[in-house]
Amino acid sequence: MAEHLRRRTVLMIDDEANARKLAKLLLEREGYRVLTAANGEEGLILAKVQQPDVVLLDILMPKTSGHEVLRRLQEDQDLKDIPVIIVTARRGEQGIAASFRLGAVSHIEKPYETKDLLQKIQVALALAQQEESGRATGDA
Amino acid sequence: MIYFLEGLIEGMDDGHLNVLLIEDDPQDAQLMQEALGETANTSFALEWVDRVSKGLERLARGGIDLVLTDLQLPDSQGLETVARVHAQAEGVPIIVLTALDDEGMAIQALQKGVQDYLVKRYIKVYPNLLVRSMRYAIERRRGEGELIRLASFLEQCPDPVLETDGSGVITYLNRAARTQFADLFGSAATHPVLWGLKDAAQRLQRSGATSLTREVPYRGKTYEQHISYYPQSDLIRSYLIDVTERKQMEQRERELAAAAAAAERKRAAELDEAYQELKRTQAMLIQAEKMAAVGQLASGIAHEVRNPLGIILQCVNYLEPDLQSRGAQHAEVLQVIREAVMTSDKIIRGLLDFSRPTPLELKPTSIASVIDASLALVQAQAAEKGIRLMKDVADDVPLVLLDEHQMQQVLINLILNAFAAMPTGGRLSIRSYLRRLTEPGLRIGLRSADAFRPGQTVLVCEVEDTGTGIPKEILPRVFHPFFTTKPPGEGIGLGLTITAAIVEGHGGTISLESEEGNGTKAVITLPVSQDRDRNGEGSASR
Numbered sequence: 177m178a179e180h181l182r183r184r185t186v187l188m189i190d191d192e193a194n195a196r197k198l199a200k201l202l203l204e205r206e207g208y209r210v211l212t213a214a215n216g217e218e219g220l221i222l223a224k225v226q227q228p229d230v231v232l233l234d235i236l237m238p239k240t241s242g243h244e245v246l247r248r249l250q251e252d253q254d255l256k257d258i259p260v261i262i263v264t265a266r267r268g269e270q271g272i273a274a275s276f277r278l279g280a281v282s283h284i285e286k287p288y289e290t291k292d293l294l295q296k297i298q299v300a301l302a303l304a305q306q307e308e309s310g311r312a313t314g315d316a
Numbered sequence: 317m318i319y320f321l322e323g324l325i326e327g328m329d330d331g332h333l334n335v336l337l338i339e340d341d342p343q344d345a346q347l348m349q350e351a352l353g354e355t356a357n358t359s360f361a362l363e364w365v366d367r368v369s370k371g372l373e374r375l376a377r378g379g380i381d382l383v384l385t386d387l388q389l390p391d392s393q394g395l396e397t398v399a400r401v402h403a404q405a406e407g408v409p410i411i412v413l414t415a416l417d418d419e420g421m422a423i424q425a426l427q428k429g430v431q432d433y434l435v436k437r438y439i440k441v442y443p444n445l446l447v448r449s450m451r452y453a454i455e456r457r458r459g460e461g462e463l464i465r466l467a468s469f470l471e472q473c474p475d476p477v478l479e480t481d482g483s484g485v486i487t488y489l490n491r492a493a494r495t496q497f498a499d500l501f502g503s504a505a506t507h508p509v510l511w512g513l514k515d516a517a518q519r520l521q522r523s524g525a526t527s528l529t530r531e532v533p534y535r536g537k538t539y540e541q542h543i544s545y546y547p548q549s550d551l552i553r554s555y556l557i558d559v560t561e562r563k564q565m566e567q568r569e570r571e572l573a574a575a576a577a578a579a580e581r582k583r584a585a586e587l588d589e590a591y592q593e594l595k596r597t598q599a600m601l602i603q604a605e606k607m608a609a610v611g612q613l614a615s616g617i618a619h620e621v622r623n624p625l626g627i628i629l630q631c632v633n634y635l636e637p638d639l640q641s642r643g644a645q646h647a648e649v650l651q652v653i654r655e656a657v658m659t660s661d662k663i664i665r666g667l668l669d670f671s672r673p674t675p676l677e678l679k680p681t682s683i684a685s686v687i688d689a690s691l692a693l694v695q696a697q698a699a700e701k702g703i704r705l706m707k708d709v710a711d712d713v714p715l716v717l718l719d720e721h722q723m724q725q726v727l728i729n730l731i732l733n734a735f736a737a738m739p740t741g742g743r744l745s746i747r748s749y750l751r752r753l754t755e756p757g758l759r760i761g762l763r764s765a766d767a768f769r770p771g772q773t774v775l776v777c778e779v780e781d782t783g784t785g786i787p788k789e790i791l792p793r794v795f796h797p798f799f800t801t802k803p804p805g806e807g808i809g810l811g812l813t814i815t816a817a818i819v820e821g822h823g824g825t826i827s828l829e830s831e832e833g834n835g836t837k838a839v840i841t842l843p844v845s846q847d848r849d850r851n852g853e854g855s856a857s858r
Contacts, residue, residue, distance in 0.1 A: 195630075198627055286625065287661055289629065289633060
């Protein structure tokens with residue numbers, strides 16, 4: 177039961193250096209451990225190695241797109257249960273729908289207020305924990 | 317005439333003139349023969365008979381050009397001789413030979429048509445006298461014939477010729493005039509060919525012209541009347557030509573030319589219409605291309621701008637706890653930054669929404685409720701600006717298929733534009749009513765590109781202000797994307813473009829009527845359902 181007491185790890189995958197820097201500053205101030213990756217490949221490696229509690233994923237990135245990262249996270253048995261929040265500058269129903277179809281749990285549009293992001297992270301973490309305990313109960 | 321006589325004399329010089337001499341006295345006959353023989357340049361063939369009866373026989377055979385005859389002959393005396401010869405050979409000149417004491421009789425003979433008389437004794441003295449007399453006799457005879465011939469020429473001319481004296485009394489009509497204008501006699505000066513002749517003569521005299529021509533309609537025909545005036549004899553002569561056929565032909569030609577010109581004009585109009593259509597299509601294509609460009613630009617910009625906006629906002633978020641504790645002013649500055657970010661983002665979102673329009677959710681909706689909802693939202697702002705709001709929705713306005721929210725956005729856009737045009741207050745009126753379209757107009761016509769057909773009933777919604785109006789030169793551009801009159805930073809010129817896109821999405825049209833200084837009226841026209849349209853006959857009212 178020490179699980180909920182440990183520092184939660186957030187992995188942010190965003191090609192924008194300043195966005196990563198600010199997210200790190202803000203989330204660390206709120207008590208999170210923050211990992212950042214500048215592209216999809218780097219993010220996937222970090223996720224595999226570090227097993228973050230939540231992933232903040234940009235969609236529009238060069239080379240490996242956010243959707244591709246999302247798809248590969250879902251394919252990986254070790255990573256598929258990590259909740260992913262899409263953080264994007266794009267707008268439009270279709271992009272959001274695609275994100276949810278690929279397994280994202282939440283979605284936020286840039287520019288956003290930090291408190292809104294924090295709220296979404298908390299909800300995502302709570303949901304993930306619920307599911308995990310559900311699975312644990314089922315296993316027992 | 318002179319020329320003709322000259323020719324005649326010449327002919328006589330060359331030719332052989334057969335002269336018949338009727339003379340019972342052989343001495344006198346001898347005298348004549350001698351007189352003729354002395355004339356070198358003229359060849360006369362003289363045939364002599366001593367009785368009238370013989371002369372008449374000879375004349376009957378023909379070929380005699382002239383008769384010389386004594387009056388007193390054994391078988392005929394005096395004027396009887398002349399009469400008998402004349403009767404046998406009409407047209408052959410006769411010269412009478414007389415004794416000195418016979419002159420009275422000779423003069424009587426002249427009156428009977430004899431050409432000349434000669435006293436035998438004088439011929440003895442002046443032989444040339446005979447030849448000269450014969451020559452003149454022949455000339456005169458032929459001259460008379462020519463005059464008659466010329467007179468008959470005029471008489472037989474197929475075109476009417478008429479002559480009047482200066483007061484308009486007819487002095488001559490040829491046969492054609494008599495037959496074609498049989499009513500000329502007794503119709504006085506009111507007959508079409510006589511009417512105004514006196515005036516014409518006076519005009520001719522004044523102008524010094526020799527003739528004038530006028531057109532005379534007569535019993536379904538048209539004549540060209542050439543009028544001449546002869547002041548010395550005070551005679552007016554007219555020569556008329558029947559030009560009915562020519563006039564009809566000219567009329568037909570004129571009609572054909574007019575028809576050709578009309579066809580040409582029609583073709584030109586069609587060509588012009590096609591050109592205008594092409595220009596409209598071109599304008600629409602340019603507009604569509606602009607829209608597509610806006611869309612592309614928007615999605616490109618969105619990512620590039622919203623990322624830094626996000627970073628700025630997060631910077632604000634990061635600094636907030638520290639700066640808030642350092643005083644209200646710091647907090648206020650942060651708030652200004654935040655608002656600037658939000659405004660920028662709103663513009664970006666507007667662009668995005670415009671380039672990817674949200675589908676319409678059409679439901680039967682009361683336009684009155686949309687108007688009420690829109691007015692409610694702007695009421696506070698109107699009060700603040702000193703603007704009175706007026707609403708007038710006709711009773712017979714039916715429910716129409718609308719996306720309530722998007723139509724509300726349309727009305728609010730128009731209302732806010734109107735407010736901006738009334739900085740010192742004024743009146744804003746929203747009206748809605750049914751109208752039956754009677755004639756083609758803006759996008760009202762039979763082309764497939766037209767939204768409406770004449771005869772259709774439509775719902776009209778007007779937003780009218782008493783503001784500054786829109787200058788004529790910019791009115792055509794107000795719907796163009798990125799066209800704005802607002803200072804930089806206060807609008808990007810998509811408001812009316814989005815408004816028009818929404819209205820057109822509803823199958824409607826929007827137009828602006830404006831006069832600088834006299835306010836602006838936005839007119840939205842929306843289709844009403846077909847059932848309503850059919851039953852709505854005559855219900856168009858305000």
